[in-house]
Every structure is written in structure tokens, then in C-alpha cells.
Amino acid sequence: MVLSRFWLTIFIASIAFTVFALFSGDTYTIDSILNGKKDDPILISERYLNDTPSFIRDSIEKAPEKTIVIDRDTLNPDTTYVYKSKTVKLYSGVQKSDGLLPTCKNTLMDIILPLIAYLAFFCGLMELLIVSGASEKIAKWLSPVFAKVFPSVPKNHESISYMTLNFAANFLGLDSAATPFGLKAMQSLQEINPEKDKASDAQIMFMCLHAAGLTLIPTSIIGYRAAQNATNPADVMLPCIITSFIGTIAALIIVGIRQRINFFSATLLVAIMSVVAAIVGLLFYINGLDLIGKSFFTANLSGLMLVAIIGATLIFSFIHEKKFTEKETTIFDAFVEGSRNGIQTGVKIFPYVLAMLVAISFFRNSGLFEIISRWIAIGFSQIGIAKDITDSLPVAMLRPFSSGGSRGFMIDAMQNFGPDSFTGRLVCIFQCSAETTFYVIAVYFGSVNIKNTRYTLATMLLVDLICVVTAIMVASWFFVR
Template sequence: MLNKLWLGFFLAAAAAALHRWLYIGDPEVFRQIVGSLFDMARISVEVMVLLFGTLTLWLGFLRIAEAAGLVEKLAVLLGPLFARLMPEVPRGHPAIGLITLNFAANGLGLDNAATPIGLRAMRELQTLNPSPETASNAQILFLVLNASSLTLLPITVFMFRAQQGAADPTMVFLPILLATSASTVAGLLSVALCQRLKLYDPVVLAWLGGAALLLGGFMAMLAGMSAVAIATLSSLMGNLMLFGILLAFLIIGAYKRVPVYETFIAGAKDGFDVAKSLLPYLVAMLCAVGVLRASGALDIALDGIRWLAHAIGWDTRWVDALPTALVKPFSGSAARAMMLETMSHFGVDSFPALLASVMQGSTETTFYVLAVYFGSVGILRARHAVGCALLADLAGVLASIAVCYWFFA
């Protein structure tokens, strides 16, 4: 799947570039494509530099948590649920505890913590994989849920809206929660269908129902708070949770007589080894994405969607927000730029800008996640992971449009 996808990016870029050259008369497109290749190669190295430090730091602390038995206890607690969702993963396996920590970090918007934990979880799942170059069912489910945008506190979207002068920066909070919930549910259902998981099992229903009740209560609590109060709570929860987890690792580790410094160094070395293996995968995927963007293929797709919506007689305001959705699976920074451009052009509280904000908060950089997570363990055949992840993204986009017409139209 990844072979065909990667080749398809270049073929689509070539077709779009020929269109711009032969029909529009823009020979500069080829210079832009070649320039994009070098830019993406440079960006890949810059991303790697950030990952080196982040992975080294977090995998060092994770090694302390493992030595103290915290990950094992978390795995035992969630064993009944994961026995149904990931039946090939033994109960009490360390991957389960790491997956739980990864989801918690994602939910709080702690990307710097979530990625290293997720990579360690993917490595643990790889130890159970009978075909090392082919993604296992458990790895696919884990990746798709990561790519479905699990963030419950989209503080960065609030920050950008505040910078652009929004009257109420957090007015998109509830729409984002609804849209990202749709994305996650779609990802889970699509994987369950492909893998024939029994989601109607009483244990699974109890866990999912409990999570839904907690999410609903959380939404109800925040709905009555002011924008300033939500922003303050978001920042406090994220940072307090992050430092509290690290402190708990150290204190419990010391109580269990774990040599915390030596254990941290051993884990940090693992982080260094994981990071250096990612560069080829990042260069391959980011360069393909850069070529696709530079060729104008995404602009052609947007024009086609606008024409179709107009021909059917639909309201076309939602099309003005689509650039954010179209580039988000490929690049988080490009999506942020598209969102900010929409805010600047239409106004920060306009319908297209509000929709772009919701799309930004409810979708994920799918191909980056694929490259980093599968690249960290050398997986080349993704099976149904790409299709399920993109379906989750599509659900997030469609839900964003529906929710924004409900809230803001």
C-alpha cells in the first residue's frame, strides 16, 4: 500500500505540473517542484533534530516507569478491554500500558510526550509481530486511533484565534470535540470492520460507554466557562499533568529502589537509536508530499470541488475552508498556514475561518504519523491502515462541516 501511495503522489504531481505547463503556460512549476524536494529534505532533518531530543528525554523517563512496574500495572488494569480490541496482544503486555499513556497524552494535547510514548508502544507491538515488514492488526488499530485526532483540548487553535483577534477564541471548542469524536469513532469502526472485532462485547461497551459519559460531562462543564477560564484550565491541566506524571515516575521509582539516573540514561540511549532510524522514512514521505503541493494538484482538486458544489446548488462557503482539510493529512504546518490565511482573508469569526479552525482541531497529519510510527519499526506494508486512517480524516472533515452549519450558519 505504501509503495502505491508514494508512487501515486509523484504521478499525480507530474499530471498537475503538465497541466500547469501546457494549458496554463506556467513553466515555473518544475522549478517549484525541484525546490520543494530540497526544502522537504531540509525540513526532514530539522524534524529529526527535534525528535532526537524529545525521544531521548521521554524514553528515558519511560524506562524508569517500566522499571518501577507502573506500565505493567496499567497494562493489567486495561487487560480486559485490550483483550477484545487487540486479541493477539497478551494480557499484561507492556504495550498496553504504553498505548494508554499515549492516548492520555494525545487527549491533553501533549504532542511532545505522546509521540515518544507512541513510538515505544509501536516497538513493543513489533515484538509480537510475526511478519516484521507488515503491519499487524494491533499496530494498525493503534496507528489509526492516533491518526484520528484524539485531542480533547485544542489549545493551539484557541491561541491562533486569539492572535487573530477573535472575540471568543474558544467558541470552536464544542464543535471540535464533536468533530474529533466522529473522526475517532469512524477510525475505530473501520478497523473493527476490517479486523472483525466484536465491539458489541459487554466489556467493550462498558469502557466505551464510560468514556462517552466522561467526555459528555467534561463538555458540559466547559460549556459554562468563559473563554479565559477554558484557556487557563487547558494550560494548567496539560502542564500539571505532564510534570505530575514525570514526578510520579521518579518518586515511585526511587521508592521501588530503582537507580533512576542510570535507568534514565539507558532509556535515553534507546530514544537515540529509535530517532536515527526514522530519517529515511521522513525524507521519503515529506518529499512526496512537498512535490504534490508544489505541483498545484491540491488547488486543482479544490477548484473541482467548488465547481461541483456550485453545479449541485449547494452553499459553497464550506469550500473556502477546505485548503486546511486538504493539506492537513500531509503537513501540520501547511494546514496551520492555510487556517491563518483563511482567518486573514475572510475574518477570524467568519464561517470559513470557524470551519477551518474546527477542521484543524479534528483532523491529523496522517501521512506524517504513518511515516514516523511505521518507520520506527521498519514496516513497509501498511495493509488497511492507510484506508482506515483516511476514512477517519474524512469523517472528521464531514463532521466539521455539519457541526459548523449547526452552530454558526
């Protein structure tokens, strides 16, 4: 219900703002909102040639292709004049994201189809885990811990193994694997959900822990920083780990208090301390490497672990091939059956993803998001928040809505302020330490047709806020001298 109202609010508010801007003269055309593509120039005016300044008129007639660009900002073309069909069109700025119709197309082509491919492969692997009995063994090993965090999940339930694989994939920065494992976990938890259209306590806890996204190797962030010629691309790794770990603990505590979980259980405390010890140990090891060693280690650990998971699954299945025979199937046929189920899941979640991304596209291109973020930044600056921080806030604000959008702001911030600036580092920590909240809720709950998400959205947004505050504090501690 909350998600539905939020979706309607941003859609209606964006439409109203667009119509007002058009009739008030602040916007020349709304065609870009509907048909424009990301980074296309924005048409702001159209004039007859004789109505343009004389120096423009003289220059444009002599210019190649009847086009001139006036740069007041050397990094971004300020105004482009194009003379065509007896009129001069003025373009200024670039579009922040794809328009409504291109978003519909790209949601299918760039998001859903690749996601279906990932789902097909990893759901095939998960079918092997089920038939071979590996998922049952994983669940048995971890049941003592999961019984404390997910008390409503039966002992040795298969969802435990799926959640474990999801957390592990997030931990290693393997987004393409985390989503299929997570969707399988939600479907498995839905089987024991007594109210099928209402999120269960276990599903809410899983969603919030997943969204907190404890990450050990922020591979993509390091890659973007390397592309921007950062002196040490991996210098944000430890701040990212600390921020995401605090976000994960915050999610556990907030949801746990609501669900009355016993945090003083010896089993739970030992598990948390073990994770902390593993993180600290690995960080000490990485810190002892030289620059080339760090780059090699961080570039290969995640990929190596993914290969290990795939290899272990196939080897375990081969060793226990008789279980496939008992179920009148083969390892290959079981993989194909799992892949088929993954494709069906991808098709099911497509409308949920489309609805959310189209609304976000409209919200950004209407200009409403820019105004809100600008006023928030001004408000923060008025209470003494440093400009280095306010310059980073668009990434933090957009991250819950759009991973691609916030990534664009992150890259833009590194280009404008420098990858080794405080702003350039802080935006990377923002990008790494939070999840695309609205997208994740739409995908995961949409995959099991849950309408009432209860307090999930409010909790995830609160965790996002905690991650933002933590990121600012951690970045200040590490990078302010």
C-alpha cells in the same frame, strides 16, 4: 505496498505536471520548486526594460532599489517589478511551501532533530516506567478493556501502558509526548507480531485510533484563534471534541468489523460510556466558567497533566528504587539508556519522513494540488454546497498530507474571512479533528520496518472523510443561525 504506490504516483504526477507547465509556458521557471522557500515571491516572467509598459519603465527607474509593487489586492502584493542587470523580473504570488532541497534540510533541522529530542526525553521516562514496574501495573489495570479491542495482545503486555499514554497525550493535545509514546507502543507490538514485515491487527487498530486523535483540549487551535483576535477563541472546543470523538468511534467500528471484535462486550461498553461521561462532565464544568476562567483552564490543563505524568513517574521510580538496584542500574542510568534508544529510533525514521515530505512538497509546489482542490471545490459548489464550506476545503484536503501546510491555509482563511466567520471556525475544526495520515503512517510503520500496511491507509483516509463530513455538520449546528 499501497503507500509505496501512492508515493510514486504523486511524485511522478507532480514531475510530469511541472515539465508540462514549463514547456507549455504556464510556468516560467522550476527553480522555486527545487530551491524556493515558503512565502518567497514567485518569478513569473523576465523582460527587457524597453519591453515593459511606459508607466512601469518611468516608475521603476525612479523607485528606491529599482523595485515597485502594484497592488490590485490590498491584502497580497499582486505583482512586483525588480529592475536588475538590464532586465525587469516580475514576481507574483508567494510559494505555498518549501522547495525540494529546503524541505530536505528543514526535515532534518525543524522536524527530525526536535523529534529526536522529544524521543530522547520521553523514552527515558518510559524506561523508568518499565524498570520501576509502573507500566506493568498500568497494563494490569487496563487489560480487561484492551483485551476486547486488541484481542491478539497478551494480558498485561507492556504495549498496553504505552498505548494508554499515547491516547492520553493525544486527548490532552500533547503532540510532543504522544509521538514518543506511540512509537514505543508500535515497537512493543512489533515484538509480538508474527510477520515482521506485515502490520498486525493490533498495530492497525492502534494506528487508526491514534490517527482519529480524540482531543479534549485543542490548545494550539485556541492559541491560533486568539492570535487572530477571535471574540471567543475557545468557542470551537466543543465542536472539536465532538468531531474527534465521532472519528475515534468510527475508527473503532470500521477496524473492529474487519477484525471481528465483539462490540457488545459489557467491559467495552462500560469503558466507552465512562469516557463519554468524563468528557460530558468536563464540558459542563468548563461551560460554567467565565471567559477568563475558560482561557486559564484550557491553557493550563494540558501542561499540568504533562507535569503530573513526569512527576508521578519520577516519584514512583524513587519509591521502587530497589528494582533498579536489582537490575544493577540506577534511576538516572536507566533514563539515559532509554534516551539512547529514543535517539536511535529518531535516526531510523528519518528516511521515511524525508521521503514523504519531499513528495508532498513537490506535489504542492507543482501546482497540481491547487488545481485538484480547485476543481473539487467547483464540483461541490455545483451540487449546492455553500461557499463558506468550499472555502474551507483546502484545509481538509491538505490535512492528511501536511500539518504545517493545512495550518497555513487555516490561518489564511481566518485572516481573509475572519476568525469568527463560519469558514474561520470550520477550518479550525478540520485542523483539530484529523491527523496527518501519510506522515503518521511513514513514521510509525517506518520505525518498525513494516512494508505491508494492509488496509491501514484506506481505513485512516475513510476516517478522515468521516471527520470532514462530521465537522461540517457540527459546525453548521453550532454556528449557523
